[in-house]
Amino acid sequence: MKYSYYPGCTLKNKAKDLDAYARASAKALGFELEEIENWQCCGGVYPLGSDEIATKLSSVRALNEAKEKGQDLVTLCSACHHVIKRVNDDMKNVDDIRFRANNYLKLDTPYAGETKVVHFLELLRDTIGFDELKKRVVNPLTGKKIGAYYGCLLLRPSGILAFDDPENPKIIEDFIRAIGATPVIYPYRNECCGGYISLKEKDMAKNMCDKITESASGFGADMLITACPLCMYNLNKSAEKDLPVYYFTELLAEALGVKEEA
Amino acid sequence: MSHAKNQAERVREISGVNPLKCMKCGKCSATCPAFNEMDIKPHQFVSYVANENVEELVKSESLWKCLSCFACVERCPRDVKPGKIIDAARQLVVRERGGNYLTADEIPELLDEDMPQQLLVSAYRRYKR
Numbered sequence: 001m002k003y004s005y006y007p008g009c010t011l012k013n014k015a016k017d018l019d020a021y022a023r024a025s026a027k028a029l030g031f032e033l034e035e036i037e038n039w040q041c042c043g044g045v046y047p048l049g050s051d052e053i054a055t056k057l058s059s060v061r062a063l064n065e066a067k068e069k070g071q072d073l074v075t076l077c078s079a080c081h082h083v084i085k086r087v088n089d090d091m092k093n094v095d096d097i098r099f100r101a102n103n104y105l106k107l108d109t110p111y112a113g114e115t116k117v118v119h120f121l122e123l124l125r126d127t128i129g130f131d132e133l134k135k136r137v138v139n140p141l142t143g144k145k146i147g148a149y150y151g152c153l154l155l156r157p158s159g160i161l162a163f164d165d166p167e168n169p170k171i172i173e174d175f176i177r178a179i180g181a182t183p184v185i186y187p188y189r190n191e192c193c194g195g196y197i198s199l200k201e202k203d204m205a206k207n208m209c210d211k212i213t214e215s216a217s218g219f220g221a222d223m224l225i226t227a228c229p230l231c232m233y234n235l236n237k238s239a240e241k242d243l244p245v246y247y248f249t250e251l252l253a254e255a256l257g258v259k260e261e262a
Numbered sequence: 263m264s265h266a267k268n269q270a271e272r273v274r275e276i277s278g279v280n281p282l283k284c285m286k287c288g289k290c291s292a293t294c295p296a297f298n299e300m301d302i303k304p305h306q307f308v309s310y311v312a313n314e315n316v317e318e319l320v321k322s323e324s325l326w327k328c329l330s331c332f333a334c335v336e337r338c339p340r341d342v343k344p345g346k347i348i349d350a351a352r353q354l355v356v357r358e359r360g361g362n363y364l365t366a367d368e369i370p371e372l373l374d375e376d377m378p379q380q381l382l383v384s385a386y387r388r389y390k391r
Contacts, residue, residue: 010380044384045330048349050278055387079380156332166336192295192331196384199372200364201299204327208295229378236376 001127003118004066004073005033008080009041015077015229020262021249022076022120028256029128029136033074036065042083045196053100059087060101064111072116074123076249078153078228082161085117089160119154119163121227121248125171130178138257140180147184147221148172149212149245151231152192166190172225175248179255186219188212193234205234213240225251269316269354277350281312283340290334290344300324304334304344311347316354325352326363330388352388362390 011019026033040058047055062084066073075081090097092113102110118126124133150169158166169190173183191212194205216224217240225248226232235245253259274280290304291297302310302322310319325348334344355361364385 008380009383010378014376014378015380041383043387044380044382045387047387048330048346049276049353051276077380079384152329152331152333156336158336192329192333194295195329195331196381196388197296197327197329199381199385200389201327204296204299228380230380230384233376233378233381 001031002034002071003031003123004062004069004071005035006039006042006062006073006075006080006084007035008039008075008077010079010229011077015232015247017262018076018227018229018247018249021247021253021259024258024262025249025252025256027261028253028258029133031123031127034069034071036062036073039065042080044079044083046083046086050094050097053097053104056087056090056097057101057104059084060091060105060111063088063091063113063115063117064105064107066115067111072118074118074120076120076227078151078226079230081117081119082153086160088113088115088117119227121154121171121175122163124175124178124252130174133175133178134180137179137255139255141251141255142180144181145184145220145222146176146181146251147186147216147219147224148176148189149193149216149224149226149231149235150190151226151228152190152195153228155190172248175252176225179251181251184216184219184221186215186221188215193228193231195230195234198230198234198237202237206237206239209235209238210240213238213243217243266314266317269320270311270314272354273311273316273319273347273350276353277343277346279308279311279343279347279350281308281342281347284308284312284342285340287339289337289339290342293333293337295331295333296324296327296329299327304348307344307347307351308342316351319351320355322351324348325355326389328352349388356389356391364389
């Protein structure tokens with residue numbers, strides 16, 4: 001099975017691992033991620049103003065390219081997923097944005113939200129299935145106690161992201177079980193890490209990440225996993241230095257026995 | 263239309279929010295992770311727009327403390343979206359000449375070697391035009 005793939009700016013730079021382990025794992029699981037040509041940065045955060053058009057066009061170009069190839073669009077970075085999924089919802093459901101974006105882009109056929117946007121974790125859950133993934137694991141991470149860190153971008157707003165229950169998600173916990181480890185449920189797993197606030201207000205982000213890591217440690221987690229490079233960065237600046245943070249794809253590649261190939 | 267009325271109308275347009283839907287339950291402020299840092303609190307954003315006092319709102323430090331984490335949006339029982347109101351107020355500021363909260367000149371001293379590109383593009387989009 002072939003999918004269009006949107007890596008995003010950070011996965012080409014500071015988060016190369018997140019990307020490389022995903023590609024190696026995809027290969028091991030028998031699906032192909034075909035990187036979209038000439039993709040442009042999604043902008044990192046969704047433009048909230050209802051009159052914002054230009055800031056949404058890079059997402060529309062990626063969505064349309066996947067549409068023209070007849071493929072679903074796979075995302076990996078939480079921020080890219082959030083932005084592209086929300087812009088796709090605008091293109092499908094908001095007449096004014098669809099009209100103005102298409103006027104600007106002058107595509108051969110107007111784009112109206114046809115592409116399905118799928119996060120890599122959703123692909124594991126909905127297409128491969130966690131039961132099947134479990135069977136493919138050659139190196140189960142038995143005994144590891146892992147806290148899933150969801151953050152905000154994958155879950156909210158739940159009406160549009162439709163990723164999982166926004167207050168009591170379980171997709172990453174199910175993933176942790178599938179790779180043979182033990183999930184640790186802790187209360188701050190869907191609270192914000194501070195996001196972009198850490199550029200100018202480092203203390204504010206640090207306080208928030210301290211709450212998250214103290215909560216996870218207190219409930220017995222040995223490590224956290226995330227899909228977001230910015231969550232990773234902020235969490236690593238937290239005071240709780242004994243709690244390592246990994247990209248979920250690294251543990252996936254390890255469990256599938258393909259870590260060295262990444 | 264008076265300036266105050268015009269500003270309030272602009273916030274309503276940009277945000278797409280109808281402030282009159284709010285029933286003042288305060289859940290947005292209770293759930294906001296940046297609450298302690300804010301001078302005007304999330305449940306008050308709505309009143310500033312309804313009372314056409316956007317002049318005060320755009321001067322608020324809260325514009326630069328909001329994380330766009332959507333906790334207030336997700337948990338509002340009336341679907342009012344306070345996070346979109348504060349973004350609209352922020353837009354009124356950064357769309358004006360000289361209104362940027364972040365300039366390119368500031369970036370070099372804020373950088374560290376682990377900083378993901380995602381942080382810079384996100385901050386740029388929220389803080390400047």
